[in-house]
Amino acid sequence: MVRRSESGQGTVEWIGLLLVVALALSGLGAGVGLGVPGADVARAIASTLVCAARLSATCDARTDRLAAHYGADAAALVREHAPTIRYHEGVDYLPVDPDRCREAACASASGSGDVWRTDERLPAMAFTRVIDCRSEAAEIATSSGTDCSGDRAGHLYVQYWLYYPDSRTEPWGERAYHADDWESLQVRIGAEVEGRASSHRSYNHGGGVRNWASDAGVLRKSGWGPYAGELHVSSASHAGHVDDDERGVRSTPAGRLRLIPIEPIGDSIGGDHDYAVAPPWLKEVYLDPEATGT
Numbered sequence: 001m002v003r004r005s006e007s008g009q010g011t012v013e014w015i016g017l018l019l020v021v022a023l024a025l026s027g028l029g030a031g032v033g034l035g036v037p038g039a040d041v042a043r044a045i046a047s048t049l050v051c052a053a054r055l056s057a058t059c060d061a062r063t064d065r066l067a068a069h070y071g072a073d074a075a076a077l078v079r080e081h082a083p084t085i086r087y088h089e090g091v092d093y094l095p096v097d098p099d100r101c102r103e104a105a106c107a108s109a110s111g112s113g114d115v116w117r118t119d120e121r122l123p124a125m126a127f128t129r130v131i132d133c134r135s136e137a138a139e140i141a142t143s144s145g146t147d148c149s150g151d152r153a154g155h156l157y158v159q160y161w162l163y164y165p166d167s168r169t170e171p172w173g174e175r176a177y178h179a180d181d182w183e184s185l186q187v188r189i190g191a192e193v194e195g196r197a198s199s200h201r202s203y204n205h206g207g208g209v210r211n212w213a214s215d216a217g218v219l220r221k222s223g224w225g226p227y228a229g230e231l232h233v234s235s236a237s238h239a240g241h242v243d244d245d246e247r248g249v250r251s252t253p254a255g256r257l258r259l260i261p262i263e264p265i266g267d268s269i270g271g272d273h274d275y276a277v278a279p280p281w282l283k284e285v286y287l288d289p290e291a292t293g294t
Contacts, residue, residue, distance in 0.1 A: 090235025195227030
């Protein structure tokens with residue numbers, strides 16, 4: 001048993017023990033041919049153990065959760081490309097965890113400027129998914145049912161899934177109401193970084209009348225375009241786009257958005273799963289990152 005003394009000897013012993021664990025895991029990864037990805041996961045696990053031991057006041061368990069699941073390289077890209085969410089006038093909710101909130105009251109946030117907690121102190125949250133279609137990683141993705149064929153090859157995709165308790169598409173009011181609104185921002189990383197956002201029945205890059213046909217489902221489009229680290233959320237419906245001159249009345253800074261990997265929890269999110277619309281893991285784009293339907 002390691003005992004923590006006033007002199008800090010226990011802390012030193014903990015550090016030594018964790019370094020041994022990290023080295024052992026890295027060696028195991030190399031021994032079974034895991035190469036660099038295995039070492040990344042080993043380092044991530046060791047980092048998580050350090051957090052559990054509370055050896056660093058600046059340690060962020062959420063960050064380590066990303067690294068433990070995706071490996072250090074992909075986790076860094078997930079954090080780097082997380083969006084600053086800009087809410088247009090009339091957006092009353094923040095994206096929340098449906099395990100903790102599925103009603104308007106707990107998702108509502110008042111005030112202006114930067115906001116990252118609801119009035120009931122729940123954090124703004126995005127569930128993340130990584131689809132890695134780069135070289136050897138593509139074989140792993142394909143074995144799990146993911147489509148990395150064609151133009152998908154060579155790209156890493158990051159999906160940010162946002163949950164709002166409901167959607168009210170203007171100007172149709174209650175006729176266009178539905179509970180459980182899942183929206184997404186998707187980032188495609190290759191030679192360039194591109195983004196697109198879910199908007200009703202398809203995907204958009206910019207806003208405006210140019211998107212009405214795809215919004216209505218008359219046609220579908222990929223929606224990819226240059227990504228500058230922003231997601232713009234339209235009022236009531238929460239339809240999104242990544243390019244807009246309007247700054248919005250409020251925003252959630254990227255660094256304040258809580259990021260949780262969706263893959264290890266999948267359809268356990270939301271209790272009894274009685275969503276009024278298809279959740280992320282039942283959508284075509286969850287396995288095909290180039291799908292054009294939402």
